[in-house]
Amino acid sequence: MAAKEIDLKAVEEFLADLACNKVGPIIKSKSGSQQNYELKTGARNVDIVTTIDKQVEQIVWNTLKSQYPGFQFIGEESYVKGVTKITDDPTFIIDPIDGTTNFVHDFPFSCTSLGMTLNKEPVVGVIYNPHLNLLVSASRGNGVKVNGEPFNYKEKISSMGTLQLNKSIVGLQPGSAREGPNFKCKASTYQNLLSVDGGFIHGSRNLGSSAMSMAYIALGSLDAYWDGGCYAWDVCAGWCILKETGGRVVGANSGEWDIDVDNRSYLALRGAHSGEEQEKYVKEFWSCVIGNLKYD
Amino acid sequence: MVLTKEQLKEVETSLIQLAQKEIGPLIKSQSGTKFESYEDKANNVDLVTVVDKKVESIVQDFLSKKYPDFAFVGEEGFIKGETKIGDKPTFIVDPIDGTTNFIHGYPYSCTSLGLSENGKAVVGVVHNPHLNQTFHASKGNGAFLNGECIQVTPRPLILQKSIIGLESGSERAESPGSNFETKLRTTNNLLSEKGGFIHGSRSHGSTAMDLCYVATGLLDAYWEGGPWAWDVCAGWCIIEETGGIMVGANPGEWEIPLENRRYFAVRGGAKKEEQTWFVESLWSHVEGRLSY
Numbered sequence: 072m073a074a075k076e077i078d079l080k081a082v083e084e085f086l087a088d089l090a091c092n093k094v095g096p097i098i099k100s101k102s103g104s105q106q107n108y109e110l111k112t113g114a115r116n117v118d119i120v121t122t123i124d125k126q127v128e129q130i131v132w133n134t135l136k137s138q139y140p141g142f143q144f145i146g147e148e149s150y151v152k153g154v155t156k157i158t159d160d161p162t163f164i165i166d167p168i169d170g171t172t173n174f175v176h177d178f179p180f181s182c183t184s185l186g187m188t189l190n191k192e193p194v195v196g197v198i199y200n201p202h203l204n205l206l207v208s209a210s211r212g213n214g215v216k217v218n219g220e221p222f223n224y225k226e227k228i229s230s231m232g233t234l235q236l237n238k239s240i241v242g243l244q245p246g247s248a249r250e251g252p253n254f255k256c257k258a259s260t261y262q263n264l265l266s267v268d269g270g271f272i273h274g275s276r277n278l279g280s281s282a283m284s285m286a287y288i289a290l291g292s293l294d295a296y297w298d299g300g301c302y303a304w305d306v307c308a309g310w311c312i313l314k315e316t317g318g319r320v321v322g323a324n325s326g327e328w329d330i331d332v333d334n335r336s337y338l339a340l341r342g343a344h345s346g347e348e349q350e351k352y353v354k355e356f357w358s359c360v361i362g363n364l365k366y367d
Numbered sequence: 368m369v370l371t372k373e374q375l376k377e378v379e380t381s382l383i384q385l386a387q388k389e390i391g392p393l394i395k396s397q398s399g400t401k402f403e404s405y406e407d408k409a410n411n412v413d414l415v416t417v418v419d420k421k422v423e424s425i426v427q428d429f430l431s432k433k434y435p436d437f438a439f440v441g442e443e444g445f446i447k448g449e450t451k452i453g454d455k456p457t458f459i460v461d462p463i464d465g466t467t468n469f470i471h472g473y474p475y476s477c478t479s480l481g482l483s484e485n486g487k488a489v490v491g492v493v494h495n496p497h498l499n500q501t502f503h504a505s506k507g508n509g510a511f512l513n514g515e516c517i518q519v520t521p522r523p524l525i526l527q528k529s530i531i532g533l534e535s536g537s538e539r540a541e542s543p544g545s546n547f548e549t550k551l552r553t554t555n556n557l558l559s560e561k562g563g564f565i566h567g568s569r570s571h572g573s574t575a576m577d578l579c580y581v582a583t584g585l586l587d588a589y590w591e592g593g594p595w596a597w598d599v600c601a602g603w604c605i606i607e608e609t610g611g612i613m614v615g616a617n618p619g620e621w622e623i624p625l626e627n628r629r630y631f632a633v634r635g636g637a638k639k640e641e642q643t644w645f646v647e648s649l650w651s652h653v654e655g656r657l658s659y
Contacts (some may be wrong), residue, residue: 132527170592171606172530172566172567173530173567175566176566176567176587177584177585177587178530178569178580178584178585178586179585180552180569203498230399230400231399234410240467240468240471240473240572244567245558245567245568247567249558249559249560249564250559250560250561254558254559254560258551258555261535261551262541262551265535265539265547266539266540266541266547267539267540267541268541271539273467273470273471274467274535274537274572275535275570276473276570276571277570278569278571279530279567279569287473291399291471291472292399292471292472292473292474293471293473295472333606
């Protein structure tokens with residue numbers, strides 16, 4: 072299917088409607104009600120999967136299949152490691168409930184994250200947090216909307232001053248894998264970013280949701296987000312939204328300027344006054360990374 | 368003098384009015400607009416703005432007229448070594464809690480208005496104008512979110528199943544035994560699969576909001592060093608009214624004064640023994656000692 076045949080704006084609106092009217096109410100009404108959750112096995116046994124997560128994915132899948140039968144579908148729950156691949160086809164990449172731990176604990180930062188790629192590039196993104204009633208959506212070339220209203224990101228960025236490491240607040244979340252080299256790399260990098268003798272960033276914030284962290288960057292509440300262990304569905308929607316506000320996503324490790332959606336480790340940053348300002352920020356940030364994040 | 372329940376409720380109502388009508392709109396309209404105009408305080412991460420001072424003077428004027436016999440302790444007027452919290456009723460106020468959030472437009476700045484009597488928190492109002500949330504309580508009168516009674520759902524309280532508010536704060540000097548080191552090590556121990564292996568940590572950069580989230584049970588606990596009495600006074604009262612407890616961040620600190628600087632709040636919705644057990648389990652992962 073050629074790109075010009077797909078009305079990305081229509082896809083964005085369809086996903087926004089699905090997020091607000093079908094998925095959102097389920098998340099909101101069930102948040103904090105699932106005390107008897109399953110624990111995933113192995114490295115991710117802090118990462119909780121609930122029955123609701125699976126139910127929501129089914130609803131999303133069914134709805135999208137009937138509206139866009141020719142599109143591929145990748146969801147957190149149906150993903151099979153080593154088998155599921157992102158191709159050039161138009162592909163919905165979906166996290167039914169991002170921030171499952173938040174969802175279980177009723178911490179108000181669970182959301183649904185609905186994205187679409189074309190030629191492996193994120194071109195539609197919809198993030199809806201029903202607790203804060205916050206809908207952030209975008210499609211390639213069409214800008215960003217907040218709760219359906221166009222968001223003036225240029226004005227926001229021009230009011231924000233220079234993007235520089237020691238003036239930035241950065242989203243940092245330890246995630247669910249809590250031993251081994253990646254956990255060590257994260258802990259030492261956090262320390263180095265925070266330390267007076269290191270990056271000395273203004274502050275770190277931990278929302279427990281990749282999608283919300285990226286939405287907050289797009290809105291100008293955070294300057295950057297650095298993480299490893301995420302999957303394509305955690306970042307696809309946010310990536311598109313960020314790009315539409317002049318933001319960038321590169322790899323978490325030094326030198327990774329060009330990465331795929333399923334890179335598993337990411338550094339996302341906000342729009343700035345120039346591309347050079349962003350590149351300088353990325354380089355300064357990478358210089359604080361101790362070790363390497365690596366995922367199978 | 369000991370204030371009655373009715374008197375405390377009256378103060379609570381005045382503070383809500385003040386927070387929602389006077390302070391909230393100011394915080395909301397100015398948040399994220401002062402990127403280039405902050406002064407340096409202790410170091411250049413802890414930011415105090417012109418607005419912070421303006422808000423404090425509005426609060427102080429209002430309260431000194433309405434409650435001329437009460438003392439006042441505010442973040443901006445505080446003088447280290449001189450300002451003391453006495454036994455008489457004392458307003459303890461953080462005009463804008465989460466100043467870094469305020470500067471950056473991150474929606475977790477709020478105003479935190481508390482009252483103490485005999486050194487204990489007896490009224491607390493925390494208003495976040497971005498999320499339009501007002502948490503409020505007074506001793507013996509229960510705790511409320513936007514007028515609705517807060518009731519923490521009873522459920523098991525276990526370290527490994529908990530999410531805990533952990534902030535890195537603004538003091539980040541690395542040296543052996545420093546507070547920053549103690550925090551990093553303890554955080555690491557709590558997260559590690561070989562340590563506490565908690566479900567998760569969360570950070571929003573506002574002590575008052577963290578405490579309110581513990582009060583409502585959205586967080587199971589909050590462990591921190593560095594905050595001042597004005598950061599915790601309001602939240603402390605709200606937590607106690609929802610069945611939660613506040614102890615010190617260092618092991619063994621069961622009884623602490625308002626200005627302890629090291630705090631550990633645990634939610635309600637659990638039995639006293641469960642809370643005690645939770646406190647002791649978390650303390651067992653504290654590596655080093657926080658001191659201020």
